Amino acid sequence: MSDAIKPGEGAPEAAKPAPAARKPIPKRPVKKPVVMETTPWEGPLADALKGRFGEEISLYGTYRGQNFIEVDVKAVYAIAAFLKNEEAFDYLVDLTAVHWPKKERPFEIVWILYSFDKNTRVRIKASLPDGGKAPSVTALYNTANWAEREVYDMFGVEFDNHPDLKRILMPDEWEGFPLRKEYDIMRQDEDWVRENLKIESAQ
Amino acid sequence: MPDTILAPPPPPPAPEATLLDSNELVINMGPQHPSTHGVLRVILKLDGETVLGAECVIGYLHRGVEKIAENRTYQQFAPYVDRMDYVAAVSNGLGYCMAVEKLLDVEIPERAQAVRVILAEINRIASHLLWLGTHALDIGAITPVFLCFREREEALKIFEKYCGARLTTHAFRIGGLQYETHDTFEKDCLAFCDLMDEKLKEYHALLTGNRIWVNRTKGIGILNAADCKDYGVTGPVLRAAGEKWDIRKAQPYSGYEKYDFDIPTAENGDTFDRYMVRMEEVTQSCRIVRQAVEGLPAGPIKGKIGKVIKPPPGEAYVSIEAPKGELGYYVVSDGSLNPYRLRVRPPSFVNLGALDKMCRGSLVADVVAIIGTIDIVLGEVDR
Numbered sequence A: 001m002s003d004a005i006k007p008g009e010g011a012p013e014a015a016k017p018a019p020a021a022r023k024p025i026p027k028r029p030v031k032k033p034v035v036m037e038t039t040p041w042e043g044p045l046a047d048a049l050k051g052r053f054g055e056e057i058s059l060y061g062t063y064r065g066q067n068f069i070e071v072d073v074k075a076v077y078a079i080a081a082f083l084k085n086e087e088a089f090d091y092l093v094d095l096t097a098v099h100w101p102k103k104e105r106p107f108e109i110v111w112i113l114y115s116f117d118k119n120t121r122v123r124i125k126a127s128l129p130d131g132g133k134a135p136s137v138t139a140l141y142n143t144a145n146w147a148e149r150e151v152y153d154m155f156g157v158e159f160d161n162h163p164d165l166k167r168i169l170m171p172d173e174w175e176g177f178p179l180r181k182e183y184d185i186m187r188q189d190e191d192w193v194r195e196n197l198k199i200e201s202a203q
Numbered sequence B: 001m002p003d004t005i006l007a008p009p010p011p012p013p014a015p016e017a018t019l020l021d022s023n024e025l026v027i028n029m030g031p032q033h034p035s036t037h038g039v040l041r042v043i044l045k046l047d048g049e050t051v052l053g054a055e056c057v058i059g060y061l062h063r064g065v066e067k068i069a070e071n072r073t074y075q076q077f078a079p080y081v082d083r084m085d086y087v088a089a090v091s092n093g094l095g096y097c098m099a100v101e102k103l104l105d106v107e108i109p110e111r112a113q114a115v116r117v118i119l120a121e122i123n124r125i126a127s128h129l130l131w132l133g134t135h136a137l138d139i140g141a142i143t144p145v146f147l148c149f150r151e152r153e154e155a156l157k158i159f160e161k162y163c164g165a166r167l168t169t170h171a172f173r174i175g176g177l178q179y180e181t182h183d184t185f186e187k188d189c190l191a192f193c194d195l196m197d198e199k200l201k202e203y204h205a206l207l208t209g210n211r212i213w214v215n216r217t218k219g220i221g222i223l224n225a226a227d228c229k230d231y232g233v234t235g236p237v238l239r240a241a242g243e244k245w246d247i248r249k250a251q252p253y254s255g256y257e258k259y260d261f262d263i264p265t266a267e268n269g270d271t272f273d274r275y276m277v278r279m280e281e282v283t284q285s286c287r288i289v290r291q292a293v294e295g296l297p298a299g300p301i302k303g304k305i306g307k308v309i310k311p312p313p314g315e316a317y318v319s320i321e322a323p324k325g326e327l328g329y330y331v332v333s334d335g336s337l338n339p340y341r342l343r344v345r346p347p348s349f350v351n352l353g354a355l356d357k358m359c360r361g362s363l364v365a366d367v368v369a370i371i372g373t374i375d376i377v378l379g380e381v382d383r
Helices: A044-052 A073-087 A143-155 A190-197 B065-070 B074-081 B089-104 B110-139 B143-163 B185-208 B211-217 B225-231 B236-240 B271-294 B347-352 B355-359 B364-374 B378-382
Strands: A057-063 A066-071 A091-099 A107-115 A120-128 A133-135 A158-160 B024-029 B041-047 B050-057 B314-322 B325-333 B341-345
Touching (some): A044 A073, A057 B314, A066 A073, A073 A107, A107 B325, A143 A158, A143 B347, B041 B364, B050 B355, B050 B364, B089 B110, B110 B143, B110 B271, B185 B271, B211 B271, B225 B236, B236 B271, B355 B364
Parallel strands (some): A066 A120, A133 A158
Antiparallel strands (some): A057 A066, A107 A120, B041 B050, B314 B325
16 A cells, blocks of 8 residues: 555646746837827917017817816906907806816816807816906806806806805805815815704714 | 907896886795796796796705716716706717717717617607696696696607617617617507607697687796897797897707708797697607608617727707707817816706796796796706
8 A cells, every 4th residue: 555646646747848937028109198198289269369469378179089288377257358349159058177286286167158140169168266257158158157166166266356255055154065076085174064954974 | 459458258237127016026935836847946026916027046956967967978978968968868878979979079870870860859859748748837727737748658668668768868878879679669659659640739729729728828927039049049939039049050960960850840939839849849749750751761870889988078058959959068188088078068057047037927827838938847947
């Protein structure tokens, strides 16, 4: 029995051929852009803007076929008035903001305009420092009334010369601006919840 | 460069001096009121029976959808959009998927595009049916709501057969479709179109020539085309004011340029015209569905897209013609798995902004008709 092969024991290890060293898989060169890859925007409308405005417009860009300009926030009203009155951009599609807390000017306000005659959209973007104010375009487009209230409600950005700037979706007494990046998704105004809903927490 | 360029905007006009008038009365409508279609509160300022002004108080259904988007991946957020305009969930999903696809720059196969069009148009019919039923109910006609819900049920059955859900469908995925169509899909869709063509006659017989209906809707809540543009009002309200504008024609998406259909318009921009425009839109939607079903191409239903959705840094605004107007998504990506910022441009929210303008000078009983005719869904207003 002593020289019988015990079950489970196969041929000695040395008999197996040594596994060939695995070839390292060559890494595919993946080009990942780290910033938005825009191309310059050229066209009659861009030329018209270039002719009328100078350094107020710092960038004419196109991304995914959509045109935008980056402007000085002080000139937004004048640019919107020019686009509305002389270039027939008579419809303010949307007005919103993006919060970039790490940037020097953390708030980016975005106006999206549309022209029924030209069937084209253009985006106006302007950055604001913390606590800065943007001009209201309510005198040009009534749509801006509620849209600016929503931006104020969610980001705390104020608009100069808005007829009635107050919160629109959140309760009037709410503390904090929910769409700012430092506002955690679970955060809430505990005092308001306790006082008005008579519960300890809404979570 | 002249100094006028940097001139500040003009100051807002001074508020009108309030005269102490014993006839002026401020009353509160809602938020718990059956004809506000949800939780909308309207503060009405009245002089006797005449409305001097209306202020909307909204936000009762605010769930912070845009904040949720920043904390979910692109796929995880897709079902949330169905909960905004819950009577037109398919359109919401279509707009969201298209916005992310624009950032990813992917091609969607033709079959997926055609199925998307079919389902979106059936959803438009379902949304208009719900609008018609509740709007007529607000004005005092009880019968249409039962008829409309009966036909709407057929539309919901198609959704249920296709994806298992009736209302919050989550029918589409980023890059195409999740499911292949079921065996009787084409037959069901065509049968539904035939049914609608027949039943529309019934609605017209009930309402269009009805003297009470005409008296309650003609000349009520007029909004002309210039005011529509000023307030950003889109959809059937804009078309009823005479502006022939529809994103499906102006900037076609998802293959709408292949189908032959008309944009119904009217002239007066009153409540009756909006009713007629929406009724005609149902007919046109049936036309689109028939063409799409007959020309439904074979092929894959999902584009070349990875399992991990990570758009490159960038931003895009994509809008579609939802049943209520222009529904837009402005998505900003920073190259991570979650949207950096996702803004929804809801048609209901913007259209509701014109309520004050439409109500001024009308009678208090007509406010109910005007709220109904804008066709709002509070889940979308408050998000």
